[in-house]
Amino acid sequence: xxxxxxxxxxxxxxxxxxxxxxxxxxxxxxxxxxxxxAAWRASERTLCRMPGExxxxxxxxxxxxxxxxxxxxxxxxxxxxxGPVAELERRTAHVxxxxxxxxxxxxxxxxxxxxRAWAGRTGxxxxxxxxxxxxxxxxxxxFGTVSGLRTVHPTxxxxxxxxxxxxxxxxxxxxxxxxxxxRDAGFVLPTWQELTDVxxxxxxxxxxxxxxxxxxxxxxxxxxRPLEEIARLADSVYVxxxxxxxGLSGAALVGPESLVDEARTWRHRYGGQLFQQxxxxxxxxxxxxxxxxxxxxxxxxxxVVAEGLAEGFTKAGVPWFRINPQAPHTHQFHVxxxxxxxxxxxxxxxxxxxxxxxxxxxxxxAPAGPPGLSYTELTVTEPGLEWSAEDVxxxxxxxxxxxx
Numbered sequence: 001x002x003x004x005x006x007x008x009x010x011x012x013x014x015x016x017x018x019x020x021x022x023x024x025x026x027x028x029x030x031x032x033x034x035x036x037x038a039a040w041r042a043s044e045r046t047l048c049r050m051p052g053e054x055x056x057x058x059x060x061x062x063x064x065x066x067x068x069x070x071x072x073x074x075x076x077x078x079x080x081x082x083g084p085v086a087e088l089e090r091r092t093a094h095v096x097x098x099x100x101x102x103x104x105x106x107x108x109x110x111x112x113x114x115x116r117a118w119a120g121r122t123g124x125x126x127x128x129x130x131x132x133x134x135x136x137x138x139x140x141x142x143f144g145t146v147s148g149l150r151t152v153h154p155t156x157x158x159x160x161x162x163x164x165x166x167x168x169x170x171x172x173x174x175x176x177x178x179x180x181x182x183r184d185a186g187f188v189l190p191t192w193q194e195l196t197d198v199x200x201x202x203x204x205x206x207x208x209x210x211x212x213x214x215x216x217x218x219x220x221x222x223x224x225r226p227l228e229e230i231a232r233l234a235d236s237v238y239v240x241x242x243x244x245x246x247g248l249s250g251a252a253l254v255g256p257e258s259l260v261d262e263a264r265t266w267r268h269r270y271g272g273q274l275f276q277q278x279x280x281x282x283x284x285x286x287x288x289x290x291x292x293x294x295x296x297x298x299x300x301x302x303x304v305v306a307e308g309l310a311e312g313f314t315k316a317g318v319p320w321f322r323i324n325p326q327a328p329h330t331h332q333f334h335v336x337x338x339x340x341x342x343x344x345x346x347x348x349x350x351x352x353x354x355x356x357x358x359x360x361x362x363x364x365x366a367p368a369g370p371p372g373l374s375y376t377e378l379t380v381t382e383p384g385l386e387w388s389a390e391d392v393x394x395x396x397x398x399x400x401x402x403x404x
Contacts (some may be wrong), residue, residue: 005332009286009305011254012053020216021171023222025382033351036349036352036361037052037053039349039352039353040053040352040358040361041053041054042096042352042353042356043352043356043357043358044356044357045356045357045358045361045383045386045387045391045395046357046358046383046384047305047358047378047379047380047381047383047384047387048379048380048381048383048384049381049382049383051246051248059248063279063282063283063286065250065331066286066290067282067283067285067286069286069289070234070282070285070286070288070289071084071087071282071285073282077276078277078278078281079274079275079276079277080273080274080275081103081273081277083278083281084278084281085103085277085278085281086250087281087285088103088281088284088285089101089102089103089107089252091285091288092239092252092254092288092373093254094329095227095228095288095292096160096227096231096232096237096239096254097227097228097229097231097232097236098232098254098255098256099256099257100255100256100257100259100260100261101252101253101254101256101260102252102253102260102263102264102267103250103251103252103277103281103350104251104252104253104267104272105249105250105251105274105280106250106251106272107134107212107214107223107238107240107251108135108139108142109239109251109267109270109272110244110251110252110267111135111177111210111212111238111253112142112143112146112147112149112266112270113253113262113266113267113270114210114236114238114253114255114259114263115127115143115147115149115172115175115210115264116147116148116149116235116340117238117259117262117266117268118174118175118208118210118235118259118404119149119174119175120262121208121213121259122174122175122206122207122208124172124173124174124175124207125148125149125150125174126149126150126151126152126171126172126173126174126175127143127149127150127152127173127174127175127176127177128151128152128153128154128161128166128169128173128176128177128202128207129151129152129153129154129176129177129178129179129212130153130154130160130161130179130182130185130369131153131156132158132179132182132183132184132185133177133179133182133294134179134183134212134214134314135151135177135212136151137184139344147325150167152171152173154166154169154176158185158186158188159182159185159188159190160178160179160180160182160188160189160190160195160198160203161198162194162197162198163194163197163198163200163201164201164349166198166201166202166205167201167204167205172205173205173207174207174208174209175208175209175210176198176199176202176207176208176209177205177210177211177212178195178199178209178210178211178212178234179211179212179214180195180211180213180215180216180219180230180279181215181218181219181329181330181332183214183215183332185333186324186325186333187215187325187328187329187330187332187333187334187377188324188329189222189223189329189330190220192223192224192225195223195233195284195347196233197389198232199233200349205274208235208236209233209234209235210234210235210236210237210238211231211233211234211236211237211238212238213231213237213238214238214239214240214243214244214251215240215243215244215330216230216231216237216239217239217244217245217292217295218295218298218330218331218332219329220295221295221296221299221300221329221330222295222299222329222330231254235255235256235259236253236254236255236256236259237253237254237255238251238252238253238254239251239252239254239392240282241283241284242284243288244287244291245287245288245291245292246283246286246287246291247280247283247284247287248279248280248283248284249280249308250277250280250281250284260339270299284350294382295331296383298331298380298381298384298385299328299330299331301331301380301384301385302328302330302331302332302333302378302380302384303327303328304388304389304392305380305387305389305392306323306326306327306328306333306392307389308387308388308390308391308392308396309321309323309335309391309392309396310323310326311389311393312392312393312394312395312396312397312400313337313396313400315393315396315397316396316397316400317400318336318337318338318400320334320338321335321336321338322334322336323335324338325337327346331379331380331381332377332378332380333377333378333381334375334376334377334378335360335375335376335378336366336373336374336375337363337373337374337375338372338373339372339374339403340365340372340374341364341365341374342361343403344363344374344403345358345362346402347362347399347400347402347403348361348363348399350402351395351398351399351402355398357395357398358369359392359395359396359399360376360378360399361376363375363376364376368393370397
């Protein structure tokens with residue numbers, strides 16, 4: 001099962017992750033959900049638009065129009081992975097600098113296939129990863145329950161492990177999995193030097209390195225390197241098509257041809273050999289063509305928004321707040337405030353409905369810390385580029401006013 005915080009919750013730039021893992025439950029049921037979506041959909045100003053705000057008809061019409069620019073839609077659809085699916089695999093492998101890629105219906109399945117394959121090759125079924133990593137928090141213990149894998153944690157700090165922590169870890173492991181960025185810590189990334197050092201430390205231990213790169217697409221600005229150079233640090237990489245690139249669904253595993261071939265076998269065993277997947281594949285091709293080139297502007301403007309938020313909260317006299325990271329590493333980051341999540345939700349929804357401005361979407365109780373502390377994930381995509389720092393400060397002032 002994919003990570004399930006979001007749909008309308010603002011936890012993902014395209015809003016595709018409903019339900020599981022949301023600390024505040026279902027947010028009031030379907031009526032409350034419809035009210036939120038209606039308010040966000042009607043907003044004249046918002047930092048991002050999500051597919052959850054659009055009807056099926058609207059999404060299908062848009063896909064039908066856009067797909068013609070990326071693939072010959074007069075051809076027959078795919079059958080068990082040929083046609084547009086094969087073209088998507090080819091393009092993904094090329095963009096990330098690997099010889100092969102395999103399309104998967106979910107990232108959960110893609111990474112299990114990769115870890116099973118690496119476990120067989122290394123002779124060690126232990127995977128070292130962060131306790132906040134996606135497989136540990138959002139996949140119902142699938143690694144151990146389904147795939148017979150064991151996980152260990154070189155660090156519990158809210159960041160990726162250091163080279164020293166990997167090098168000195170007391171247990172052997174076959175694979176080091178690094179989530180780039182580490183979402184549940186605030187979409188945080190190491191420096192380029194820290195990343196290269198930790199990869200080298202894993203290899204000193206004869207371990208392979210796998211990047212959980214669901215959101216790898218937006219990391220290039222922070223690292224100051226092209227995607228191909230970043231990805232090729234690892235032995236294999238998983239990427240998502242629906243999180244950042246706004247596709248309908250799907251993921252890819254890239255790596256050496258022999259590994260990808262084996263992963264295809266595991267994909268079939270796990271039930272992922274679907275008869276036709278052309279809508280997802282075409283939407284991913286559109287994302288590679290149209291969304292990927294825009295990501296640097298989103299990341300740059302997220303920093304403008306973060307500065308505006310900090311200035312706005314300070315001016316409004318908020319007793320404590322945190323922007324994490326202070327200068328966002330990607331186009332997503334966390335905002336923390338010392339109020340109950342329900343009060344923050346009410347203030348944000350009221351602002352959306354009454355002013356036509358959506359600044360914040362869903363808030364959640366902090367997983368740790370004192371009661372009354374809440375956080376949200378904030379995402380900047382194309383609509384957010386229209387916001388100036390002053391616009392952000394004004395929206396913050398109105399939001400805080402509604403908190404009483």
